[in-house]
Amino acid sequence: MTYNFAEHPARIVRAAEMPDDTPAIPAVIVGAGACGLTAAIRLRDAGIDCLLLERDSIPSGSTALSSGFIPAAETRLQRELGIDDSQTRFAEDVTEKTHGQAAPHLVQAYTRGVTGAIDTFERLGIKLEILDGFLYPGHRARRMHTTPERTGAALMASLERTATAAGADVLVESVVRELWLDEDDRVLGVGYASPDGTIAYVACDVLILACNGFGGNAAMVHALLPAMRDATFAGHTGNDGSAIAWGRALNARTADLGGYQGHGSWITPQGALMTWAVMMEGGVQINARGERFQNENNGYSEAATGVLAQPGSLAWNVFDEPVLTLARTFPDYVEAEKAGALRTAGDVPALAALIGCSVETLQRTLDGIAAGRTDAFGRTFKRSLQAPYYAVKVTGALFHTQGGLDIDAECHVLREDGSPFPNLLAAGGAARGVSGNDVWGYLSGNGLLSAVGGGWVAGATAAAHIQK
Structure with a gap:
């Protein structure tokens, strides 16, 4: 059958069984990002067949746009x-980063699960x-x-290669449009569309939603994340x-x-x-105005709202030679510098001219940066900045x-009354994470912690369910 996407959005189908001659596979995973691929690797490691349905032509998701750093302990x-x-x-x-808001059961499950995954x-x-050299x-x-390349794209390529080599099947350009469930809320399978609108069906014993968040849905962002209404969305459009x-x-x-994860250092x-x-x-x-406006060491996520509150929703990242040397070890920055992002100023007046502020104000700001000094924002500096100065213009962005x-x-999706669906699992961007309910709760790497740790847990739960 064909499907009119505009007329028929994603929908729930209640039925006693799937259509006749529907192929069946033990586990179906919606989304072949880091979460879905991790779940697939866990399933194949247990000898269980699985199918990943990916909407893009190449599996990428939010991970491919990130730096690809996975936090894990006891590895x-x-x-x-x-x-x-x-x-x-x-x-x-x-x-601690969420001031106790993060769901304790998921914090424990993910910090254990990610170690097994790594x-x-x-x-x-x-x-x-x-990663060495700093925290x-x-x-x-x-x-x-x-990965040695230090990019999310390299991580994704490695995960896809490993999952498929282990025997996982990935169907790209396959957008899931229908979830089929019986009257007891047990998932029977899914209907997915190809680019030509044709719908195909697959039955399964367990369904894992590893598909997306909602950062690419402007209406949902406006309603749920008002601080990000006018921010650049730097995430994956499939979100x-x-x-939800x-x-x-x-x-x-x-x-x-x-x-959500914001970022206060999106180069513009x-x-x-x-x-x-x-x-x-x-x-x-x-x-x-030539002024600092927040403690930059609190975190890059909450820094997004700080930058967006500045004149023009802009700021300049200002640093010196030792920091530039470090920045050049990150491929994303190297590419941005090649594109003309880096500006150089030989002294304070030149830096003030670049920023467009008064020399006196900028000088006072730089004078406040000294070894051992703790400023009004609570940041303690290790050293002062030395000329020549380097600067990159940035804004705040929403990532995921x-x-x-x-x-x-165990990653079972919960009903409103708190009871679990029998065989419907979710993790990664599809599920709640471990960052609490505001931008400042995001600890660096929480996105991939939820994706990889959650994918690992969901894969283990699915394997246990199927093996019964």
Whole structure:
């Protein structure tokens, strides 16, 4: 049959069984981003067949647009490097960043699950290393795991290659339009559309929603994230809120819809992410008046709203030679510099002319940056900045949302009364994360913690269900 997308949005179909001659597979996963691919790797490691339905022509999702850093504790890599860390300490850091708002059952499940995922990735041939040289805000140990390329695209390529080599099947350009359930809320299967509008069906024992958040749905952003109404959306356009729409149609519970990852360092006009390592190692953000306006070490997510509140919704990342050397180890920044993002000023008057502010104001701002000094925002500096100065113009951006379907510790989707659906699971962008209900709850790496840790847990739950 053909499907008119404009006339018939994603919908729930109640039936006793799937259409005749529908092929069946034990596990179907909606979305082949980092979450879906991790779940598939877990399932195939247990010898269970699975099918990933991916809307894009190449699996990418939010992960491909990120730096690709996965936080995890007690991994083989950490032990090999002698890094003093624990899953307990990691869970404490996640909880502390949200001031206790993060769902405790998910914090525990994900900080345990991500370790199993990382160690399995390595065992299956994915080359990983731990980011060295600095700590992201809120982390007390070096625990960011990355591919040598240090890009989300490289991570995605490695995950897809590993999942398919293990036997997982991926169908691209396949948009799920129908969820089929019986009267007891047991998932029977899905209907998915090809680019020509043709609908095909597949039955399954377990369905995992690993599809998306809602950052690309302007109406939902306006309603649920008012601080981001006019912000640049730097995430994946496929984040259209489908999982939440299905959940509402099923009377499923949602949670933490006010949580999201912003970023206060979106390079403009080039349109690229600038690593927050620049801030952690001595850089500052200065507005058009020549003033600093926040503690840059609190985190890049909440920095987005700080930048957006400045004149023109703009700021300048200002740093010096040692920080520039560090920035150039990040591929995203290197590409932005090639595109003309970096400006150089030999002295304070030249920097003031670049920013468009008074020399006197800028000089007072820079004089406030000194080794051992704690400023009015609560930031303590390790050293002052030295000429020549470097500057990159940035704005605040929305990357991805952190709220979604409410789930239990095994990633079962929950009904409004708190009871679980029998065989419907969710994780990653489709489900609530561990960042609480506001922008400041996002700890660096929480997106991939939820995607990889959640994908691992969902895959294990699906495997256990099918093996019964």
